[in-house]
Amino acid sequence: MGTATRNRILEEAARLFTEKGYEATSVQDLAEALGLSKAALYHHFRSKEEVLYEISLQALEGLLEEGKKASAVPEAREALLRFMEGHARFFEENRPFFVTMLQGLQSLSPEKQAPIIALRDRYEETLRALLRRGMESGVFRQLDVALTARAVLSLLNWMIRWFRPGGPLRAEEVARFYFHLLLRGLENGDS
Amino acid sequence: MGTATRNRILEEAARLFTEKGYEATSVQDLAEALGLSKAALYHHFRSKEEVLYEISLQALEGLLEEGKKASAVPEAREALLRFMEGHARFFEENRPFFVTMLQGLQSLSPEKQAPIIALRDRYEETLRALLRRGMESGVFRQLDVALTARAVLSLLNWMIRWFRPGGPLRAEEVARFYFHLLLRGLENGDS
DNA sequence: GTCTATATGGTGATAGAC
């Protein structure tokens, strides 16, 4: 359980890391944005890397929670829709944390990367299980599960590169569009 | 027209930027990898940013060339397949340049970002025109063109985050899988 | 829990010799 100051630091750090990138954000920048001294920051966190690690961890734990809820839905199509909507909603509602988690992975040392990657793998496995279930029950076509899961996550995750809040669509609506595109396909059945 | 040394610098820089990130790669790192002094680098490039800019420019120019070739194919389905294959092939054959271009955009100053973004927009417009053509001719379903184009590029571009050369599949094969998934859809027609 | 001051080393970039 983090103190209030600790959380304030994480929020502001996630905002700055998202905006300028982790490497391009200095501890000085962060301290100034918070109205604190650098030394005060180092009272709450051992290092800048630990701040990144904590943000990534919280983002993935929240996302995993969403994924589990969605995959509990019995019907596979509905479960996939909920999974995709949930992912998009989590992204939009926790954009700084989510983006920092996805963009910052490369900046973590191998020791700190490992637990993050393990969580990410659990999340992806949740999606693969959902797809496998749909294929076995005949709702989905029999396709390469790993590649299909990657397709779903590619669609959703690439939103960090173009989606800006305040646009015409909510992230959840984009996810729904992708879901229908993915399910029914691009090709016109008439021709 | 670049000299041989200039090109050698760009190649090595793209490799390092891809591996560690642009901000985390110092001019010192680059000089050591090339067996040159920092001062020698500054004879060939005005700044580290100019190196990033040159790499991004070359990557996008090559990609745009591929895109034009694909969209010249008359039948829309075939054109889309060629577009996606061409994108994936360009990625795999020019991975350091391609990845640096996609990841480094945020690190460029607004002045240097602008021409890069303009080229990227031209490339994306090529894809949108291709999709529009397919929808008007009745080959594709009538969908939001901008969002459909984003879906295609999301699938392809997210490969920079997971695709590693030497794996079981070539990037082009992944693109073909995505193409068929996108065209026919995930849903089983039997049910 | 926050501060000022500082340690230590690396950063992008340049001067000027060869």
Add this chain to the structure above:
DNA sequence: GTCTATCACCATATAGAC
């Protein structure tokens, strides 16, 4: 076209007072 030496600055992180 490359080098050695150096500039001016900023990085992460810490010591010790309050």
